[in-house]
Amino acid sequence: MQSQPKRRRVERSPSPTYNLDDEDGYEPYVPVAQRRQEKLARLSSWRTPSDKKQQDDIEEREDEEKEEERRRERARKERTLLMEAQDVHSRKAVEGPPAVEKAAEADAEILEAIKSRRKLASDLELAKGISYTESLTTSWRPPRYIRDRTSEQHQKVRDKYHILVDGEDIPPPIEHFVDMKIPEPILQYLRSNRITAPTPIQLQGIPAAFSGRDLIGIAFTGSGKTLAFCLPLIMLALEEETKLPFVRGEGPVGVILCPSRELANQTYENVVAWCGALAKSAKYPQLNVLLCIGGISMNEQSHVMSKGLHIVVATPGRLIDMLEKKKFTFNNCKYLCMDEADRMIDLGFEDDVRNIMSFFKRQRQTLLFSATMPRKIQDFAQQSLIRPVLVNVGRAGAANLDVLQVVEYVKQEAKMVYLLECLQKTPPPVIIFSENKNEVDDIQEYLLLKGVEAVAIHGSKTQEERQYAIKSFKSGAKDVMVASGVASKGLDFNDIQHVIIFSMPKEIEDYVHQIGRTGRSGKTGIATTFVNMNTPEPTLLDLKYLLMEAGQKVPPFLSSIDDSQGGSMKGCPVCGGLGHSISNCPKREDAQRRLMASHRTTDDGGGGY
Numbered sequence: 001m002q003s004q005p006k007r008r009r010v011e012r013s014p015s016p017t018y019n020l021d022d023e024d025g026y027e028p029y030v031p032v033a034q035r036r037q038e039k040l041a042r043l044s045s046w047r048t049p050s051d052k053k054q055q056d057d058i059e060e061r062e063d064e065e066k067e068e069e070r071r072r073e074r075a076r077k078e079r080t081l082l083m084e085a086q087d088v089h090s091r092k093a094v095e096g097p098p099a100v101e102k103a104a105e106a107d108a109e110i111l112e113a114i115k116s117r118r119k120l121a122s123d124l125e126l127a128k129g130i131s132y133t134e135s136l137t138t139s140w141r142p143p144r145y146i147r148d149r150t151s152e153q154h155q156k157v158r159d160k161y162h163i164l165v166d167g168e169d170i171p172p173p174i175e176h177f178v179d180m181k182i183p184e185p186i187l188q189y190l191r192s193n194r195i196t197a198p199t200p201i202q203l204q205g206i207p208a209a210f211s212g213r214d215l216i217g218i219a220f221t222g223s224g225k226t227l228a229f230c231l232p233l234i235m236l237a238l239e240e241e242t243k244l245p246f247v248r249g250e251g252p253v254g255v256i257l258c259p260s261r262e263l264a265n266q267t268y269e270n271v272v273a274w275c276g277a278l279a280k281s282a283k284y285p286q287l288n289v290l291l292c293i294g295g296i297s298m299n300e301q302s303h304v305m306s307k308g309l310h311i312v313v314a315t316p317g318r319l320i321d322m323l324e325k326k327k328f329t330f331n332n333c334k335y336l337c338m339d340e341a342d343r344m345i346d347l348g349f350e351d352d353v354r355n356i357m358s359f360f361k362r363q364r365q366t367l368l369f370s371a372t373m374p375r376k377i378q379d380f381a382q383q384s385l386i387r388p389v390l391v392n393v394g395r396a397g398a399a400n401l402d403v404l405q406v407v408e409y410v411k412q413e414a415k416m417v418y419l420l421e422c423l424q425k426t427p428p429p430v431i432i433f434s435e436n437k438n439e440v441d442d443i444q445e446y447l448l449l450k451g452v453e454a455v456a457i458h459g460s461k462t463q464e465e466r467q468y469a470i471k472s473f474k475s476g477a478k479d480v481m482v483a484s485g486v487a488s489k490g491l492d493f494n495d496i497q498h499v500i501i502f503s504m505p506k507e508i509e510d511y512v513h514q515i516g517r518t519g520r521s522g523k524t525g526i527a528t529t530f531v532n533m534n535t536p537e538p539t540l541l542d543l544k545y546l547l548m549e550a551g552q553k554v555p556p557f558l559s560s561i562d563d564s565q566g567g568s569m570k571g572c573p574v575c576g577g578l579g580h581s582i583s584n585c586p587k588r589e590d591a592q593r594r595l596m597a598s599h600r601t602t603d604d605g606g607g608g609y
């Protein structure tokens with residue numbers, strides 16, 4: 001850093017303007033302050049030369065000290081918190097690594113906490129020690145020519161589509177919808193929506209689910225998971241209805257659980273469309289679908305309730321309410337699918353899911369789907385399923401490669417203005433994510449003031465407001481949607497060009513879901529993320545590794561962050577983040593808190609069985 005040139009010292013001489021002997025006697029006005037200064041100068045000039053020199057030396061020293069202080073202050077301001085943090089890390093590194101035993105202990109503790117979670121089964125089953133050993137059987141068979149293939153040939157197909165599988169006796173992958181024996185009216189409908197060939201998760205997931213197998217399906221955002229878990233249920237309902245038509249009070253055959261109302265609504269609309277396509281053909285019966293979410297009046301759907309019910313799409317709370325009120329039963333329910341399953345299990349819905357399971361009166365086929373599913377959640381889920389098939393397309397938690405990820409360092413106070421500039425990058429539609437409801441409102445207000453057609457959605461909005469926002473954005477009436485986390489998971493908007501992450505979510509899984517609103521079904525999109533010194537360093541490290549994994553440009557401020565958190569390309573088994581090891585996992589505290597809470601409940605007898 002260059003030092004500033006020293007300031008020149010001011011010579012103390014009488015001011016030329018103060019001249020009483022002016023020829024015309026004109027005495028110009030001199031301000032009081034100036035007069036006082038000049039008087040002081042005159043007084044100081046009466047001191048002895050040695051006094052004067054001493055005084056000059058003192059002043060010079062003071063000036064130099066002040067200058068030095070200013071220089072230090074400037075240097076301080078130029079260092080970001082990130083640099084400070086790196087210094088702390090390098091100091092720690094010099095001091096020596098943390099005690100190895102301590103880290104190992106912590107790892108074991110976390111793994112134990114997850115392992116000791118109760119199996120995902122109903123309390124009744126757990127109490128009676130009921131455990132099923134065989135998968136459900138269905139009448140569906142792959143075509144003969146596929147059945148006749150060797151397992152090496154099946155594996156070749158999987159390799160071609162980068163599909164990883166795990167489990168016993170895995171049903172074969174099928175590359176064409178027609179070979180899956182899907183009814184022609186549905187195929188026609190799919191074709192009319194440009195869905196002609198199955199995506200990797202569909203070509204392995206659908207045959208496994210059609211065969212009645214429990215399934216964990218992991219694939220990138222926007223890769224068509226919805227069809228993979230809805231079609232098997234539609235086929236099952238069709239089979240049951242054809243065998244013996246359902247009458248009022250009977251059903252449902254299966255349920256699809258979603259973590260948010262918006263996602264449930266979207267899945268419901270898809271199922272209704274696919275069942276509607278079937279019913280248009282005289283060959284197939286009408287299947288009845290019920291949407292069961294909070295914030296809507298169930299009376300609106302009394303026409304569905306008054307008939308036999310085949311499929312329920314629900315959020316956990318409202319579903320439990322309906323089951324408790326005996327509006328329908330799960331006596332003949334055989335199919336349970338959880339979309340965004342890791343979130344459902346991991347983030348507070350676990351007990352609700354157990355509660356829902358306790359309403360099943362017989363063995364069910366269980367399917368769990370998500371784009372992110374950390375290893376430990378997979379393990380936990382796997383021990384809760386029966387002979388599960390794991391279908392994995394890409395690393396669980398990896399970002400969709402069709403999204404160009406741009407990460408920018410934007411100071412907190414500059415974000416709003418920069419946002420406007422960012423909006424120019426692409427034409428609409430654009431989604432802006434913020435982690436904070438108030439910030440969502442502020443951004444919308446700012447954009448409206450600037451003449452941008454923006455809607456907002458977050459958890460504190462009423463159901464009508466949320467529905468209006470989604471509807472007007474989906475229809476193209478509004479160009480921009482500002483959203484909190486609610487809208488990130490699973491929502492499928494048409495051709496989103498650009499996702500702007502205004503505040504980086506703490507958990508990298510949320511980031512993956514948020515950027516995944518663009519680059520869907522084979523199209524490409526851009527995601528711009530603002531980070532600054534408010535972004536926690538573990539999050540930045542996860543982001544850095546995620547960018548590296550996806551072969552994206554890593555900006556210098558990210559690549560310079562010190563990697564002492566134990567990051568690797570394997571992914572933390574607890575949260576899936578790449579930038580840290582299990583002992584540095586930010587979710588660690590959460591896991592421990594939940595464990596303690598569940599121990600308390602069990603001790604109280606509240607959640608026991």
Ligand SMILES: Nc1ncnc2c1ncn2[C@@H]1O[C@H](COP(=O)(O)OP(=O)(O)OP(=O)(O)O)[C@@H](O)[C@H]1O
Pocket residue numbers: 194195196197198199202219220221222223224225226227370371489490491492516520521
């Ligand atoms: N086989 C296919 N070919 C082309 N497009 C498809 C196919 N299957 C589904 N799609 C389309 O891809 C889009 C994304 O599908 P979907 O919403 O099921 O993704 P997803 O994997 O569930 O994503 P997320 O993880 O974000 O929930 C939808 O618009 C859907 O219509």
